[in-house]
Amino acid sequence: MRKNAYSGQFMSFEGIDGSGKTTQARMLAERMQREGIPVFLTREPTSESVFGRLARFIYMTESLHDRLGEELKQCMNHDEYHALQANSSSTLHTFRFEEMAQRMQEGDRGDLPMFLQLCMIFDRYHHYTHTIIPQLAKGIHVISDRGFLSTLCYSAAENIAWMPLLVAHEEILGDAFIVPDIVFFIDVPVEIGLARTLAKQQGKKDHFDTHEFLSRIRERYIQVCASPMIAEHTEVITIHAEDASTENVHKEIWAHCKSLFQ
Numbered sequence: 011m012r013k014n015a016y017s018g019q020f021m022s023f024e025g026i027d028g029s030g031k032t033t034q035a036r037m038l039a040e041r042m043q044r045e046g047i048p049v050f051l052t053r054e055p056t057s058e059s060v061f062g063r064l065a066r067f068i069y070m071t072e073s074l075h076d077r078l079g080e081e082l083k084q085c086m087n088h089d090e091y092h093a094l095q096a097n098s099s100s101t102l103h104t105f106r107f108e109e110m111a112q113r114m115q116e117g118d119r120g121d122l123p124m125f126l127q128l129c130m131i132f133d134r135y136h137h138y139t140h141t142i143i144p145q146l147a148k149g150i151h152v153i154s155d156r157g158f159l160s161t162l163c164y165s166a167a168e169n170i171a172w173m174p175l176l177v178a179h180e181e182i183l184g185d186a187f188i189v190p191d192i193v194f195f196i197d198v199p200v201e202i203g204l205a206r207t208l209a210k211q212q213g214k215k216d217h218f219d220t221h222e223f224l225s226r227i228r229e230r231y232i233q234v235c236a237s238p239m240i241a242e243h244t245e246v247i248t249i250h251a252e253d254a255s256t257e258n259v260h261k262e263i264w265a266h267c268k269s270l271f272q
Contacts, residue, residue, distance in 0.1 A: 011180070011188075011243040011244075012187060012188045012189065012243075013188065013243060013244075016143070016146035016149075016188075017148075017149040018145060018147070018149050018150045019146075019192075019271065020142070020152050020154075020188065021038070021152070021154070021193075021194070021267065022156065022159070022192075022193050023035040023153070023154070023156070023193075023196065024156065024160060024194065024195045025195060025196035025198070025231070026198070026200065026203045026227050026228050026231070027203055027207045027219065028198070028202065028203030028206035028210075029197065029203050029251065030196050030198065031155060031156075031194070031196045032053070032155050033256060034256075034259060034260060034263060035051060035053075035153050035154075035155040036051065037260045037263075038260070038264065038267065039051040039153050041264060042151065042153075045271075048149065048150045049151045049152075049153060050151070052137070052141060052142065052152065052154050053154065053155035053156060054137060054154060054155070055129075055133050055156075056137050056141075058141070059090060059133045060084070060085050060091065061090065061091075061129045061132040061133035061136060062133035062137070064081055064085045064129050065133060068129065068217070069126060069217035070216050078114060078115075079114075082115060085111075086108065086111065090136060094132060094135065097184075102181070103132075103178060106128070107125070107128050110124065110128075111125070123167075123170060127164075127165050127170065131182050134157075134183065138186045138188070142154070142188075143188070146188075151270075151271070158176075158179055159195075159231070159234060161179075162175055162176060162230070162234050163230040164227055164230075165230075166226040166230035167227055169226075172234060189243045189244040191244065191270060192244065192245045192246075192270065193235075193244055194247050194263055194266075195231055195235050195248045195249065196259070197228070197231070197249065197250050197252075198251050198252050200221055200225050202252060204220075204221060204224055247266055
């Protein structure tokens with residue numbers, strides 16, 4: 011993990027699905043635009059990277075049996091994947107990626123949880139090198155709806171430890187692994203987040219939309235956000251949004267952000 015040394019400030023929003031983080035990220039970006047502050051709003055997983063599209067396919071598709079093989083082939087034949095293979099620090103992880111992809115094409119889906127997390131990290135490498143860092147280098151402030159903490163915390167749903175995933179970030183992203191200047195963890199009870207999510211999706215459930223999974227994820231967020239290792243590299247602001255209005259949450263976030271732009 012490396013602190014942001016660019017002239018643009020880097021902020022990310024974290025939380026379980028339905029926490030309101032997407033709304034708050036958008037509200038902050040709109041506020042900055044009104045104030046004349048240069049800002050770029052983005053999100054993860056991305057839709058620009060082949061890895062982000064594959065990750066979205068995995069966690070949004072109810073049945074993977076018919077299309078997963080074709081999606082995997084498209085990913086590994088893509089120029090982005092070949093570029094990642096050429097990155098010597100990623101060799102071990104691309105080899106592992108290919109092994110898991112082969113087993114899944116043969117019908118063994120046991121590796122799917124870890125495979126999804128590798129997709130997210132590969133997508134983040136592309137996102138940082140092609141989008142986030144170039145924006146920060148131009149002095150444009152970046153707001154990201156989700157970031158590396160999502161991978162560390164959403165992996166809890168499948169009981170995957172977070173420290174090896176942090177190490178994988180270091181090995182895959184290398185010098186590009188800069189952390190946000192400030193992380194806003196929007197915390198709400200699981201019942202509220204799940205109800206909001208299912209209402210938005212008209213009752214359709216994605217992979218993580220269960221009370222059990224979201225409970226594990228929220229507990230991991232609380233654990234990771236309190237970790238001295240994370241606190242050493244970035245400022246994490248936990249906002250308890252259960253009883254606060256959307257506007258009041260925004261005011262609290264803006265109060266923390268103003269000093270970054272002075």
